[in-house]
Structure formats: structure tokens, C-alpha cells
Amino acid sequence: MFHIWKRKAEKSILEPSGWPEGDNIPKHVAIIMDGNGRWAKKRGMPRIAGHHAGMKTVKRVTIAADDIGVEILTLYAFSTENWTRPQEEVDFLMRLPQEFLKIELNELIEKNVQVRMTGWREGLPAHTLQALDEAEAKTKNNTGLILNFALNYGSRREIADAARLLAEDALNGKISLGDITEESLADKLLTANISDPDLLIRTSGELRLSNFMLWQLAYTEFWFSPRFWPAFTKQDFYDAIREYQQRTRRYGGLK
Ligand code: FPP
Numbered sequence: 450m451f452h453i454w455k456r457k458a459e460k461s462i463l464e465p466s467g468w469p470e471g472d473n474i475p476k477h478v479a480i481i482m483d484g485n486g487r488w489a490k491k492r493g494m495p496r497i498a499g500h501h502a503g504m505k506t507v508k509r510v511t512i513a514a515d516d517i518g519v520e521i522l523t524l525y526a527f528s529t530e531n532w533t534r535p536q537e538e539v540d541f542l543m544r545l546p547q548e549f550l551k552i553e554l555n556e557l558i559e560k561n562v563q564v565r566m567t568g569w570r571e572g573l574p575a576h577t578l579q580a581l582d583e584a585e586a587k588t589k590n591n592t593g594l595i596l597n598f599a600l601n602y603g604s605r606r607e608i609a610d611a612a613r614l615l616a617e618d619a620l621n622g623k624i625s626l627g628d629i630t631e632e633s634l635a636d637k638l639l640t641a642n643i644s645d646p647d648l649l650i651r652t653s654g655e656l657r658l659s660n661f662m663l664w665q666l667a668y669t670e671f672w673f674s675p676r677f678w679p680a681f682t683k684q685d686f687y688d689a690i691r692e693y694q695q696r697t698r699r700y701g702g703l704k
Contacts, residue, residue, distance in 0.1 A: 469517050469690040475647035477521040478514060478690075479599075479669070481661055482506070484653025484677030491677075497541040502679035504549050511596055513683040515560055517690065521595040521643055523567065525661050529603030532572070543573070546598065547580035554584055561593030567639050568602035597643065604663040611637035640665055648693045650686075652678045670696050 482503055489499030507524060514522045527542055534542075550557075550564070557564060564584035581598070614637045618624045624633070635641065645665040651657075654675040658666065672689040674681065697704055 469687055469694060471694060473694050474518050474690065475670075475693050476519070477523065477644050477646045478519050478648045478650065479523040479525070479646035479662060479666075480510070481525045481649070481651040481659060482678040482681075483651055483655055483659075485679060487653065488677035488679045496538060499677075499679055500538075500542055500545060504545055506678055506681050507549060508553055509683055510681065510686050511557075511562070511594070512560075513686045515562065515594045517687075519594060521597060521646075523597040523599055523643075523646065523662075525599045525602065525659075527568070527600045527602070528660060529569075529601060529606060530660060543577045546577055546600070550580050550584045554587065557584070557596065558588060558591070561591045563588045563591045563593065563595045565595055565597045565643075566600055567597055567643075568600040569639075570601075573601050595643065599661070602639070602661075604658075604660045607639050608634075608664055611635075635664070638664060645669060648672060648689065650674065650689050652676055652681050668698065668700050670698065 485499030485503045486496040487499070488502065489496050492498075510524075511522060526546070531542070532539060554564075564581070564587075566581050566585065570578060577600075581600070611634050615624070615629050615634060619626060619629065640662070645667070646662065646669045649662075649666055649669045649671050650673075651671075652674045654673070656673055662669075670693050672692055674685055674689070676682075676685055
């Protein structure tokens with residue numbers, strides 16, 4: 450019995466079963482990719498080895514999302530708070546987009562993926578921006594999955610910036626106080642051009658938002674996985690999607 454169970458478990462890591470079907474595939478999936486450091490530590494490796502392994506999961510999950518028709522995949526790759534990590538780790542993380550895109554950009558182009566970034570440009574190294582700008586330019590006419598990296602992103606600052614921009618417009622007489630609404634504030638956020646996430650996944654067993662899209666997640670469905678990000682599988686991703694498909698979204702109303 451144990452052997453059958455073990456074989457089943459091993460198989461499920463390699464080959465996803467229960468492919469999500471139906472038309473209620475979440476349009477926008479956002480992921481807090483957590484647990485790289487702990488994954489590496491468990492194996493006696495440096496934290497950066499965990500980030501490197503996490504890059505492979507980025508590829509795996511991008512393909513899994515594209516295969517089932519997710520329209521936007523936002524990955525929280527670096528927060529405004531992550532600058533406080535040791536310089537060596539920050540430098541390594543800043544090189545990952547470049548490395549990832551060097552290996553994967555051609556396939557992303559072939560798959561009709563659009564690469565985007567949500568976050569502040571200032572503070573990011575020139576080589577990181579150059580890699581992302583190039584990927585964005587080369588994929589801007591694509592019409593498939595939007596692969597959106599949240600990089601140098603923090604939600605409280607984003608909301609404060611939006612409030613300041615609206616206040617400026619009001620002071621300059623461009624708008625009246627009555628024009629300050631949920632919609633006009635959302636239009637000043639870094640995500641003005643993308644819809645709110647339908648599903649948020651966080652890996653590694655942590656149950657918090659870590660300053661990620663606080664405004665945009667107001668009615669998002671949450672799904673938490675105990676798995677560290679480098680070990681997160683296509684099967685895990687599809688399990689999350691299938692659970693999302695079972696949920697009833699009421700947006701505060703009655704079904
Ligand atoms: C959190 O895990 C993870 C990060 C701060 C970085 C996430 C980045 C990647 C997965 C690679 C991104 C790849 C591309 C292509 C941009 P942690 O280090 O905080 O884990 P811990 O909580 O176990 O220490």
C-alpha cells in the first residue's frame with residue numbers, strides 16, 4: 450500500500466493530474482514566491498542557490514499558466530523592503546532577471562508572452578533595467594500571457610504616491626475633491642493598466658501579504674502552499690487553480 454502511495458506521489462510531482470478545465474480559469478494570478486532561502490538552507494546550500502533554483506520554478510509556472518489560458522501572471526520578485534538584505538544577496542537577485550531572460554526570452558517570444566514590470570525604476574541597477582526593457586520592447590506586440598515581474602515594488606508607497614498625485618491634481622485645480630474616487634485612485638497605481646488579481650498564491654507556509662498589492666487584493670481569492678518556491682510544481686499550481694474554480698466569489702454581496 451505504502452509503495453503504491455509513494456509511486457503516486459512521485460508521479461504527481463512529474464506529471465500533473467487533474468488539468469484544470471472549464472471557463473472559470475482565473476484571469477490574473479499573482480504569486481508571492483517565498484521560501485528560497487529555507488529551501489537552500491535545508492540542503493546546506495547558500496541562500497542564493499535557493500534564488501537560482503527559484504528561477505527554474507518561474508519558468509515552470511509561466512508555462513503552466515500559459516497552457517491553461519491565464520492572462521496575467523504577476524510574480525513578486527523583489528520588494529522595496531528586500532533592499533535591507535545583505536548586499537551580496539541583493540546583487541544576486543538583481544542579476545536574476547537578466548539571467549532568466551538571456552535563457553528564456555526566445556521561448557517567451559515564441560509563446561507570444563508579453564514581459565512587463567511593476568515597480569519603481571529608480572534604485573534598480575542599469576543592467577537589470579536594460580534586460581527588462583529589452584524583453585518588454587521585444588514582446589510588446591505579443592498578445593498572449595502577460596508575465597509581470599513585481600520588482601522594487603511596495604504597496605503602501607504605491608498607495609501613498611497615488612494619494613499624493615490626486616492631491617496635486619486637486620491643488621492645481623485639475624480635479625475637484627469629488628473626483629477622488631476608488632476608480633481615480635486605482636488609475637494612479639502602478640497597476641493602472643492591469644486588472645486586479647483573481648487568485649493570490651503564497652508559497653512556503655507563511656500566511657501574510659508582505660506589502661504586496663494591498664489595494665488590488667481586496668476581493669482576491671487566497672491560496673497558501675506549504676511548499677518552498679523552488680520545489681513548487683506544476684501540479685501544485687494546478688491544485689491552486691482547481692480550488693479557485695470551486696470558490697464562490699461574492700464581492701461582499703449575496704450569491
Ligand atoms: C523570497 O524567499 C524570495 C525572494 C525575495 C526572491 C524571489 C525571486 C525569485 C524566486 C527569482 C526570481 C526570478 C526572476 C526571473 C526575476 P526568501 O529568500 O525570503 O525565502 P526565506 O523566507 O526562506 O528566507
